[in-house]
Amino acid sequence: MAIENTDTQTPDAAREEVAQLVERISESRDAYYGRDAEVVDDATYDSWMQRLEELERLYPALQSQDSPTLTVGAALGTLFDPVTHAERMLSLDNVFSGEEFAAWGARVERDAGGHVAYLCEVKIDGLALSLRYEKGRLTTAATRGDGRIGEDVTENVRRIPAIPQRLHGDGVPELFEVRGEVFFTVEDFAALNARQEEVGDRLFANPRNAASGSLRQKSEGKNPRQREAMDARLSRLRLTVHGIGAWANPPAATQSGLYELLATWGLPTSPYYRVVDSVSAASEFIRHYGEHRHEVEHEIDGVVVKVDDLALHDELGATSRAPRWAIAYKYPPEQVNTRLLDIVVSVGRTGRATPFAVMEPALVAGSVVRQATLHNQEVVKAKGVLIGDMVVLRKAGDVIPEVLGPVVELRDGTERAFVMPVACPDCGSTLAPAKEGDIDLRCPNTRSCPAQVRGRVEHIGSRGALDIEGLGEVSAAALTQPLRPDRPPLVTEAGLFDLTAEQLFPIDVVVRDPETGLARLTESGEPDTRSPFRRQRKRTDPSVDESETFVGDAEWVLSKAATELLANIEKAKSAELWRFLVALNIRHVGPVAARALAQWFGSVSEIRAASREELAAVEGVGGIIADAVLDWFEVDWHSEIVARWADAGAQLATAGHPGPGAVATVAGVLEGLTIVATGTLDGYTRDGAQEAIITAGGKAASSVSKKTDFVAAGPGAGSKLAKAEDLGVRIIDAAEFHRLVTEGPSALD
Known part of the structure; x- marks a missing residue:
C-alpha cells in the first residue's frame, strides 16, 4: 500500500x-x-x-x-585492526514513556500471536563488547564498530581480570560469541578520577567515556608510568554479559536459560534481571529501578526488555539496525538547581555561533557540570533565563547537560539579560545568518577564523578523515590558537603538511572543550594552559636520550608527542584518496561519497574538472553532493589548500588510475558485470561489499535496472529486492556473493 x-x-x-x-x-x-x-x-x-x-x-x-537509518555505530579508525563479527552486532531502539513501551509490547504480542514472557534487565551505561571463544579459550575481543566490523581490543581485554580467558564446565561449545557491556562501577569511577586529578591528568566526564577511553588505547610508546596507569584502569573494568552472537544450536530455549548456562561457565551475568509474564509486570520493573537507580553498583540509563523465548527472536526478526524483540526504556534525566554565572558564545567548525551557559559547578546524574549549550539566541529567549538566575539543570539522557529554565521566585533584581554579540568572539567578523530566515548566526570568515580552522584541523585528524593519531582537540587548538607566537602555525589547514619542529616548539595553548569550544577550567577556576609540544629537560633524567632533537633553550626538549605528530602527518601524505576528500571538509562528502568519487575519477584534479552532470552521475553521489563539490572548488582559498598539500607531497591521486570511469573496467572475475549489494550481507560492511565488487572488476551499482546482472540481498534489502524480482534479475545470498566476487559467476552454476 x-x-x-x-x-x-x-x-x-x-x-x-x-x-x-x-x-x-x-x-x-x-x-x-x-x-x-x-x-x-x-x-x-x-x-x-x-x-x-x-x-x-x-x-x-x-x-x-x-x-x-540503515546503519549502526560509526566508521572505524586505523589504531586497531578490524575484526568481522560472525553475526551482526545490532543496536537497540528506544522508548521514553510508559505509553511508548506499552505500544511496543502490544506490537510484539500481536506479531508473536499471543502472550509472551519478558526478560527485564538494567541498562548499563558502558561500552559494548563482543567476545569470541574457541574450545573454551578467549580468542578475540572486539568493539561494536559499525555492527559488522569492530576494533580488535583483545590485547587490552586480556589485561582485565573480570573477563575470563578460559571457560570451565560442561557443554562449552567449540565456537561461540557472547556480547556484553564493559563498565566501571560508581565506586571505581570515583577512585579513577581521584587518581587522574592527583597526577594532573584530564578527568573523565562519565563512566562510559572512562570505560571506552581505557579500553580503546594502545600501550606501545607509553612510558612506564603511563603503562602502569593504563594497567590500573584496565584492572578496574568489569563486564556483564547480556546476549549472544554466533552460536550454532545453543542448548537453551530462553534468554534467561542462556544467562544461567553462561554463568556456570564463568561468564559474569547481571544480578539485576528478572523474567516477568506481562507488559504491566515489566513496567513495574522499570518503575522500581527508576526509583532505586542509585542503589545499583554501576551507572544505568534505563532498562532493557527482551522477549525471553529465543525461538521468537527469529520469528520477530530485526530491522537493518535493531532487533524487534528487544527495546530500551530510557529514564528521564535528573534535575538540580545551580547559578547561571554567564552566557558566552563559541564558534564551531561550520561557523555557527552558539551561546553556552556557564554555571556554578553542580553534581547531576553522577558528574560535575559547569557548562551547557543554549543552541542559539532564540532558545535563550524562549527559556527565559537571565544571567545571574538560579536555573534548573538536568542531564538529558543522563549525558548531555541542559538548562531547562529559571527559578523565577529566587530572582533579586541583580539579574541581567543576555545580548547576542554582533562580532565573532574569535576573529571579530560580523555575525550574520547564512541565508534569509535562518535563526543561527554564523561567522562569515570561513578562511581564517581561528575557531573554524581549529574545528577543521581536528576533523582532518579524525578517524573518518586522515586518521592522524595525535592530531586531536589539544593539538588542533595549539596549532591554530596558541597563546604565543602571535601568528599561529596554521592560519588555514593549507599548511598542515608543511609543519616543522621549529613551529611546534614554542607553543602554549589554552585547552578547549571539543564539544563547546570553550576554554577548559582547572579546579581553581583558571583556564587550563599547556605546552603540548615541549617538556623541560631534567639533567638527572635518565630517560632523556642525548640524541633527541633540541630546539631553542637547551633546558627544553621537543616532546615525544610532537615528534610522533610530525611523523604521523608525514605518514598521512600517502593515505587513500577518499580520505583526503573527506579531510577537505566539503559539505555532505562523507566516506561513502568520497570513495565513490575517488574510485570514479582517480584524482582531485579530475574531480575539480568535472561538470555537475558528470559528478551527479556517479553512483552514490547525486545532485546535492555534486553541487557541494562545485561550490567548494569555486572558493579561491580552497585551491590554496589543494595546491599546498600537493606541493608538500600529499598523494591526491590514485596511482595507476587510468581516468574517469575506469572503476567499471578493472580486470577481474566480474569484468563487464553490474552487481547491486543491498541489505546486510554476512562478512561484509556496506562499503566492503562495494569494494569487493570493484576489486573483482565489476561495477557496484546502487540501483536495480535491466542492466543489472546480480543482486546480492540480505536482511533489510527492501525495495531493491522487490524490483530485482520484478525484472527477473538473479538474486543471491551472502554466501553466493562471496563465491561470486572471489571466483566469478561460474562458481554459482
Whole structure:
C-alpha cells in the first residue's frame, strides 16, 4: 500500500532537511563512537532519527546507501585492526514513556500471536563488547564498530581480570560469541578520577567515556608510568554479559536459560534481571529501578526488555539496525538547581555561533557540570533565563547537560539579560545568518577564523578523515590558537603538511572543550594552559636520550608527542584518496561519497574538472553532493589548500588510475558485470561489499535496472529486492556473493 505523503514542504526543502539531519546525526555518531564524546542528548538525537525516518518514508529517493537509518555505530579508525563479527552486532531502539513501551509490547504480542514472557534487565551505561571463544579459550575481543566490523581490543581485554580467558564446565561449545557491556562501577569511577586529578591528568566526564577511553588505547610508546596507569584502569573494568552472537544450536530455549548456562561457565551475568509474564509486570520493573537507580553498583540509563523465548527472536526478526524483540526504556534525566554565572558564545567548525551557559559547578546524574549549550539566541529567549538566575539543570539522557529554565521566585533584581554579540568572539567578523530566515548566526570568515580552522584541523585528524593519531582537540587548538607566537602555525589547514619542529616548539595553548569550544577550567577556576609540544629537560633524567632533537633553550626538549605528530602527518601524505576528500571538509562528502568519487575519477584534479552532470552521475553521489563539490572548488582559498598539500607531497591521486570511469573496467572475475549489494550481507560492511565488487572488476551499482546482472540481498534489502524480482534479475545470498566476487559467476552454476 502506498504511503500518503502528508508533508507540506516542497521536495527541494525535504532534500535539504534530509541533508541537514544526516549531517547532524553523523557528526553525533562520530563524536560518540569515534571520540568517546556526547554532543547531543538522546531525546534530540532520537527526534532527528524519527524525523529522518519519516522523510525517507515519504520521499524514498532521498534515502542514501549510508543513511543513518540503515546503519549502526560509526566508521572505524586505523589504531586497531578490524575484526568481522560472525553475526551482526545490532543496536537497540528506544522508548521514553510508559505509553511508548506499552505500544511496543502490544506490537510484539500481536506479531508473536499471543502472550509472551519478558526478560527485564538494567541498562548499563558502558561500552559494548563482543567476545569470541574457541574450545573454551578467549580468542578475540572486539568493539561494536559499525555492527559488522569492530576494533580488535583483545590485547587490552586480556589485561582485565573480570573477563575470563578460559571457560570451565560442561557443554562449552567449540565456537561461540557472547556480547556484553564493559563498565566501571560508581565506586571505581570515583577512585579513577581521584587518581587522574592527583597526577594532573584530564578527568573523565562519565563512566562510559572512562570505560571506552581505557579500553580503546594502545600501550606501545607509553612510558612506564603511563603503562602502569593504563594497567590500573584496565584492572578496574568489569563486564556483564547480556546476549549472544554466533552460536550454532545453543542448548537453551530462553534468554534467561542462556544467562544461567553462561554463568556456570564463568561468564559474569547481571544480578539485576528478572523474567516477568506481562507488559504491566515489566513496567513495574522499570518503575522500581527508576526509583532505586542509585542503589545499583554501576551507572544505568534505563532498562532493557527482551522477549525471553529465543525461538521468537527469529520469528520477530530485526530491522537493518535493531532487533524487534528487544527495546530500551530510557529514564528521564535528573534535575538540580545551580547559578547561571554567564552566557558566552563559541564558534564551531561550520561557523555557527552558539551561546553556552556557564554555571556554578553542580553534581547531576553522577558528574560535575559547569557548562551547557543554549543552541542559539532564540532558545535563550524562549527559556527565559537571565544571567545571574538560579536555573534548573538536568542531564538529558543522563549525558548531555541542559538548562531547562529559571527559578523565577529566587530572582533579586541583580539579574541581567543576555545580548547576542554582533562580532565573532574569535576573529571579530560580523555575525550574520547564512541565508534569509535562518535563526543561527554564523561567522562569515570561513578562511581564517581561528575557531573554524581549529574545528577543521581536528576533523582532518579524525578517524573518518586522515586518521592522524595525535592530531586531536589539544593539538588542533595549539596549532591554530596558541597563546604565543602571535601568528599561529596554521592560519588555514593549507599548511598542515608543511609543519616543522621549529613551529611546534614554542607553543602554549589554552585547552578547549571539543564539544563547546570553550576554554577548559582547572579546579581553581583558571583556564587550563599547556605546552603540548615541549617538556623541560631534567639533567638527572635518565630517560632523556642525548640524541633527541633540541630546539631553542637547551633546558627544553621537543616532546615525544610532537615528534610522533610530525611523523604521523608525514605518514598521512600517502593515505587513500577518499580520505583526503573527506579531510577537505566539503559539505555532505562523507566516506561513502568520497570513495565513490575517488574510485570514479582517480584524482582531485579530475574531480575539480568535472561538470555537475558528470559528478551527479556517479553512483552514490547525486545532485546535492555534486553541487557541494562545485561550490567548494569555486572558493579561491580552497585551491590554496589543494595546491599546498600537493606541493608538500600529499598523494591526491590514485596511482595507476587510468581516468574517469575506469572503476567499471578493472580486470577481474566480474569484468563487464553490474552487481547491486543491498541489505546486510554476512562478512561484509556496506562499503566492503562495494569494494569487493570493484576489486573483482565489476561495477557496484546502487540501483536495480535491466542492466543489472546480480543482486546480492540480505536482511533489510527492501525495495531493491522487490524490483530485482520484478525484472527477473538473479538474486543471491551472502554466501553466493562471496563465491561470486572471489571466483566469478561460474562458481554459482
